[in-house]
Amino acid sequence: MAVSFFIRNKKAKIATLFARIRSKAKDIDIKASTLLEVDVLAWEKSQESAIKRKNYRNDKNNKDFFNKLDLIEKTLNNILDSDTNVTNELVNKRIYEIVYAEQIAAEKERAEAEAKALEEEQATNFNGFIAQFIHECETGKRKKKGGTTNISPGTIKSYKGFQSQFKAYQETRLKVIDFEDLTIEFYNDFRLFLTDKEYSPNTIARMVKICKTICYAAEQLKLMDAANVRFGFDVIYKDVDNVYLTEERIQELYEYDLSNRPAWEKIKDVFVVGCLTGQRVSDYKRINAKMIVTLTDGNKYIKLKQEKTGNIVYIPLDYRVAAILDKYNGALPKVYDQKINDHIKEIGEALGWTEIVELDEQRGAMEYTAKKRFCDLLKTHTCRRSLATNMYKAGASLSSIMAITGHSSEQQLKTYLKLDESEKSMIAAKESYFTKLRIAK
Structure with a gap:
């Protein structure tokens, strides 16, 4: 050599x-x-x-x-x-x-000097505070609310996304927005700006939520009074009709032989683990045998600290998850999120999951009904919805589901329960009122 x-x-x-x-x-x-x-x-x-x-x-x-x-x-x-x-x-x-060692060292020194100056100089306007807020998140100076856990890279990325849109809004409207300008009029106009860019209602809601988060942080430092923000900046999420995999389809996927397609097989196995654990993709991709513990009831669980919230959850170890971990010597294969999103659609198509699903969608101010194949709606987040919905169909309480998924509120969890009207009616038929009646067979 x-x-x-x-x-x-x-x-x-x-x-x-x-x-x-x-x-x-x-x-x-x-x-x-x-x-x-x-x-x-x-x-x-x-x-x-x-x-x-x-x-x-x-x-x-x-x-x-x-x-x-x-x-x-x-x-x-x-x-x-x-x-x-x-x-x-x-x-x-x-x-x-x-x-370019000298140039790299000089640039690093310059960046560190800027960062130090940013830390020492308290921002006095809203744009400056946004930059300071994001910088403190990146350096770990600012932690998650009420804890010592660092803010996740994904959350920081979403903060930067807001910063970019807020900058674009100011450039378009030819004005600079400071603390005193964060009024109801601004809120309505900012939503209109995002709507005109044809963002979905949930993207707009996320931008408003981030804006409120940053305003509350500024209020703690006595830089502003966030009363307008607290009571007037409504975060309006729209329920999205996403699909989920039934228990039967999860089993069908688990048993699907893809030994002749190694790349697909890895994605299939990781996806099945996601459907049987109900975690976010950042969490279910890193599940491994070292996380398995036995609790006092004698059963095995996956003990996992969620990356986004820092919460610790105990997930009952499904035999299929155990088998998949054994297959890969205790650690799931490394796969990229985008590859999962791409190939799980192709796998669903190969399995014949091609029935047409009607969805109510909105882009900007336009609402319409879209028709898409079931397989084309599969993505990394389908796993989390699948476990929550299947547990609910089986009669689990919302609090029990939350103990597994780690959702912070029942309202938040309910957006994950993807049941059609017939499924909701069959669950209702199990309620005490109907069990006293003789329902026709």
Whole structure:
């Protein structure tokens, strides 16, 4: 195994030097730019003999060049000697870090200085406070309400999404919104702005909710009075008719033989675990055998600390979840959320789950009824809805379902119970009033 250097364009006067990383044992042959330029004629002459190479290296004008080149060679050889998976991306990344080390260090120093200044300087306007709020979330200075848990990357991303939309709103309306401008008039106009951009009602509701969260944080620092926000900024969610998998379909999916499609099989297995545990995708993807505990009732449970809320839940260990974990030596295969969303639709289609489902949808101010295939509505969140709905159909109380899913309120949980009218009626028939009657068979 070795690292060598060469010039591709020998006809040029000045050319970029390239590195070649080879290892027959590991079947590696990668060519990458060193990002360093050389005088072609001088370089080619230096390669004619050991003495010329030595003289070329000892030239004081080449000192910085060879310091970087030597470090590139040493670093790449160390990577080859290690168990690291050597890729083009990794090689290019390491070279960039070496060649631009001074610039990277300067940028890091500048960013740290800005961050320190941001921490020391209390924001005095709403836009500044939004930036400060997000920065404190990113650094861990600001924790989840009433706890010591850091705010999740997903939540921080949603805060940045609000910041972007709020900035766009101000640019469109040609005005700057400060604390005193957060009135009911602003609320109505901001919702109109988002509606005109054809965002869904739930996206608009999420933006309003984030705005309220940031305002409450500002109020705690006595930067504003959030009375208008508290009593006038209604967060209006619209119930979305999402589908769920029945117990029968979960079993059908579990038994579906995809051994000839390894990528699909991994996604199928992770999805089944999600349907049988009722967690968010960020949680059910990381379930592993180390989380299994036995409680005083003698049964096995999955003890899981939810990433978003920090809550600890105990999920009864379904035999199918145990079998899937055993299949992968105790740890689920790593799959990306988008791959799950893409392939679970294809798997559903292959299983024949193609019946048409009618959905009430809204984009901007336009409401309409959409017709889609059942399989095309499957996504990572379907799992969470499936467990909640199946537990409810089986007669579980809302509090019992919440103990598993970790929902903070019954109202929030109810949005996950996806029953059609016939299913609701069959559940109602089990209530004490109807059990006293003789229902016709």
